[in-house]
Amino acid sequence: MPSAKTDFIERIRCLDASIETDAVQNRALTEREHNSIARMLRNGLAVVSFASLEDYIKKRSSEAMEEVSRCTIAFAELPEKLQRAATYEVLSALNYQLSLLDKDDRPAYIQDHALKISSTATPNYELSSHTFAHSQANISNTIIGDILKSFNVEDPWRQMSQISSNLGLTATLSLAEIFKSASLRRHKAAHVAGADTPPTDIKQFVKEAFAIAISFDALLSKAIHKLLENDDDFVRNGVKLNANDIEFRTIKFVDNKWKEYRGSSVRAFRTSNDFDLISREARRRANLSKELLVEFDETGLVRGWECQY
Template sequence: MTSKAREALTRGIEGLRAASLSTEVRASDPAGEILRRGIAVSAFNLLETFVEGRLAEITAFVNQGALHFADLPDRVQKQATRNLLNVAASRARRMQAPDVRLFVQSIGESLSAVSGAVNLSSLTWMWPGSNMGADDYAGILRAFHVDKPWPSVAALSSRIGLAPGDPQQDLESFIRERHRAAHDASHQVSSLWIPLAIDMVVKFAVSVDTYASVGAAALRRGDAAYMADANWTASVVGLRRVNQRATDWAEFKETGTRAVRRHSDRHVVTMHATNDCSDRDLLIVSDTAGQVIDWSVPAVG
């Protein structure tokens, strides 16, 4: 599980969980109100930062393959040209002058590769605005051949033990709460909402990571079935688990109730589980409380 973006996110989630239990955050005094507003902003920022960082890693993974630009599906070609230009123009307007030159150079290198081997920019998948919206999130999943993003997020969430809810409504509500907490000093964030926000960070992070990683692996190898099916990724994701128990860690297949292996050292079990995963499998690691504490699609990292 080598993603630096994911490692930073899981540390952040651990911090959010610890903060949510503190008496200072739960307090009904002005200090507690400020802390809860700060957590609401930080929780969404963690998700947004992870999505951007993880997509940069996935883009680098795709670029290491043998694809040519002409091999890419039409949707990705449009993302890598029209969307890239739109996002680049928007972001350049918000940059300081010294940063623009290198930024434009990197965009130019990506666009100049349209007649040869792929050199995608991570902005291929990004959003033009200053913050990620629900439509932007859904667009990322569609770009990796998840044609119905919201039902697919709900389905994967249910499989990994998270409340599926209504993902579109949940993310839109999360975004609104973050905006209010950031811009309205009188906005009240409930202490009961904080754990829900943490679960939403996990749900949306795992979903975009899983679908983008599995899709990217298929894209990099030029999988014909993937190229031909706009919903291929949503239909193929497998799942394995590593669960913490009272005295050890154990690996399970998705529908299995008997451990495939067990060991007192989490990393030993995780290493073997990683080797057991196919290039379409998500590996979930959960603690004794059933909370997701790590994950990966081992084929991509």
């Protein structure tokens, strides 16, 4: 099964290509039928694009529960908010998910997740994949913040915004406000018959969606790595994660060459005409230094990322 990240990258890059097609662009005012169709298609893209981001948050959170379940530390040493989420707070998610299932599938579903909740009282615990982001149909900015708070991330949206700014994906805008605006745009496109989503809004959301997904993953993956390593300060001394803990490298196409940059430096660390070569070497260096690696394509669009912790 493709990872949450693989699916997300494919969908958002497809969105970027879709908004460039003639079918979603307005023509002269006299071409009313085409423009009406284009408007409907753009509204559909606004709904699907935001749904893709929501789906990523849900699936990445489920993957995180599998990763945490491989920790060697006791359940009682996990962050307190994570403990609460994985025990009694998950019940609201299970109740909601039950309502979506056929009656015949409900007993097996609840038995499986009840066993996982019960396992938290044992040394070999397995956390429910529905611990986070599965208690309702849509995801709010509060839910995303609460997920990261459960992993000892301090002021999550501010840290995400800082990481996004460091990577050059967004300026100084708050990712929380960007997420709220995208959510409202989705709601309007889905429920207001006369809504007209500008193509520029969808084009901008491509970069914003990547910014949210990458910064969320960077912090979540870093926290999980600290749990897997049984980091004493993080596990027992209450040390919080912030954007400064995320060191990174980027690969960009500049002046007709592929260039690797470390951190916010404007000077290239490596230069090559061969993307595969520079990517392979950058991944090795990022892995050794436990860094986030973000790769951009020739147009400046994100092509992928790796949290090499």
